[in-house]
Amino acid sequence: MDFKPSGRSDIFRIDETYGCVLSIRTFGSMLEDHYLANIIDLPMPLSVNLHIQPIAQSDALALVKRQLDWMDKEIIDEQMSAMKKGYDYTILPPELRYSKEEAEELLDFLRNKNERLFTYTGLIYTYADTVDALERQVEQIISVGQGNSLGIEPLYYRQRQALNSVLPLGMNHVDVTRYLTTGQIAMQMPFASLELNQEGGGYYGQSKQSGNLVICNRKKLASPMGFVCGKPGSGKSFSVKREITNTVLAYPEDEIIIFDPAGEYGNLIEALGGVNVRLAPDADTALNPFDLADVEGRADAAQLAFKIDAFLALSSAMMAESSEGLPEADKSIITRCVEAAYARCSGGEGMPTLSDFHEILVEQPEAEARDIALRYERYVTGALSFFNRQSNVGFHNRITNIDLHDLSTNMRVFGMLTALEAVRNRMYANFDRGVTTWLYIDEVQSLFGHPTIIDYFAKFWAEGRKFNLICTGISQNTSHMLTHERARTMVLNSDFMLLHKQASQDLAAWAEMLSLSGAEREYIDESIKAGEGLLVAGGARVPIRDDFPKGALYDLWNTKPEEIAQLKRAHVFEKNAKRSRS
Known part of the structure; x- marks a missing residue:
């Protein structure tokens, strides 16, 4: 020196x-x-x-x-x-x-x-x-x-x-x-910002105020359910993929299930050693809405009650009820026929299918029952009948991606509701084993289209908190979702929100819902860059930025079309170069 x-x-x-x-x-x-x-x-x-x-x-x-x-x-x-x-x-x-x-x-x-x-x-x-x-x-x-x-x-x-x-x-x-x-x-303390650094948590970015890492452990929140919302290209898919990777590495016993309507999580799931389950008319995989796998030992009355709610939601999805809700007569008929379908197959002949349900509807004396049967007919026979089979999808791998991108819009909601029933069964089984179930639902706004579906999903959301379910809804259009009272209640009862860049209408809805200050509104308005936003975790509200360095992880989580296309071109060029050298 x-x-x-x-x-x-x-x-x-x-x-x-x-x-x-x-x-x-x-x-x-x-x-x-x-x-x-x-x-x-x-x-x-x-x-x-x-x-x-x-x-x-x-x-x-x-x-x-x-x-x-x-x-x-x-x-x-x-x-x-x-x-x-x-x-x-x-x-x-x-x-x-x-x-x-x-x-x-x-x-x-x-x-x-x-x-x-x-x-x-x-x-x-x-x-x-x-x-x-x-x-x-x-x-x-x-x-x-x-x-x-x-x-x-x-x-x-x-x-x-x-x-x-x-x-x-x-x-x-x-x-x-x-x-x-x-x-x-x-006045000389440079710690005017709220910091979030929870033990055992995952990385969500850097604080825009202090530059410190933002580490959040959702398991420590009173209600770990939450939402990740933002415009297309705002970085929400990147954030979700990173959280999934953090969860896989931090909690090796937990199970992770993703609903993937756009088919953008497949590469990540394969890299993490998971399995992709494709639901489509030409796929070999099948999910039976009546399936009770993983919950055979639970009370029959409770399971039947939830199954009835599920079929009311399924009926809403396929019957295009708009904002009116199912008539009470239709609800009574559906309830009666669901109970009859389980009773008919109670002799050890396996689970009932949509065919059994359809046959029972046709047998009913009411004209409304025949109308409901007519609406279910296309899901029983023909190209759309792939849900009319016994389930052959199991959650034996701890990471499962339900790929729904080959389904039409109407079938996608039907597929989501059917998959939710399978997840609910798995949630019960995991709870009995002391395992946490993580569920990520992309395009969650599609589950807020009909009152009966909202009622079912809200009940699923509320029950999940009691059975170690950590559910994350992912959406690029939240203003429509937040117009429903049950949806607003779900948001207010959730302690985790990651808000990226919002359209003006969505920004106004979030500002009113969460009582955002003027400064907090600026953290999610149109002026911010991709990856920036506002993290709400319990009582903490932390503005974040995320200049994640490019590399193998960045390429795995990236969803920007131009950068993905560039990577594919580079891969093809490298492959052709190796072929020419050999």
Whole structure:
């Protein structure tokens, strides 16, 4: 270590690195609360150290009184000098008058406003590989300080003592101090932002206010259910894929299920060792809405009640009930026929299918039953009858992706509801084993199209919290979803929301729902970049940014079409090059 490199007294050298410690000497008349943050945000390696020592209240009062006594003596001397020279003795030098007023104000604060006095030493340490680079950094720090009315200077001939003072030992070896009050000290704490760093949590980005990592553990939230919402291209799929990866790595016993209407999670699931289950007219896989796999040991009455709700929701999806809801007569008929279908197959002949349900509907005397049977007919025979089979899909792999992108819009909602029933069965089985079930539903707004479907999904959402289900709804269109009272209740009862860039209509809906402040609205408006947004986790609201570095993980989570196409072209080029060399 050399504390006089090339005869310099304001820098030092350690091995091949040069360093400098600067001192905050003076403050302006108005101390701003952001000055320290402006220095910390400089793009350079630096460390800011504040040595703060409280002064006993009696000593502080005595100190201020002595200063006032000294000022009174100076005032008397000035007045006597003015009288001898024939001047008006009431005219005092401005600096002496202002100092007297400040001291009197300080004495009032200490006596009557619960203020305390502290000795303060502010040190800033920076380093660089060359002297020129270090000098540029020092000039930048001094310039930022001047812009905030701060006098910052290097500590000449005291760099050794200054270096010992910036080490994390809590010892101040530099006698460059001044007095500050409680309020002035508090304003210098650059921690005006709320931080989120929960043990065992996953990475969600960096705080836009402090730059610190945002780590959230949804299992520690009172209600870990939640939503990830944003416009197309806002980064919501990237965020969800990253959370899925975090979950797979952090909780090796938990099970993860994804509803994938766009077919964009397949590559990730394969990379994580999961299985993709494709539901389509030409697929070999099948899910039976009547299936009770994984829950054979549970109470029959409770299972039957939930199955009836599920079939009411399925009927709503296929009967295009609009906003009116199913008539009460239709509900009674569907309930009766679901019970009859299970009763008919109760002799050990397996689970009933849609064919059994359809046959029972046809046998009913009511005209409404024949109308319901007619609507179910296309799902019993023909190209759309692939749900009219016994289930051959099991959740034997802990990561399962339900690929729905080959289904039409109407069939997609039907498929989601059927898959929800399978997930509910699996949730019960996992709960009995002490395993958490994670469910991700993309395009969740499609489940808020009909009142009966909303009622079913809201019941599923509420019940899931009691059986270790952590469900995440993913949507790019939330204003329509939030118009429903049950949907609003689901949101308000969920402690996790990750909001990316919102369209103006969606932004207004979220601002009204969550009582967002003006600053919080700006974190999710049209001006932000992809990956930025607002994370709501319980009582914490943290604005985030996410400049995730490109690499293998970025490529795995990325959903930008142009970048994916570029990767595919590069892969084809590399493959052709290898083929030509061989």
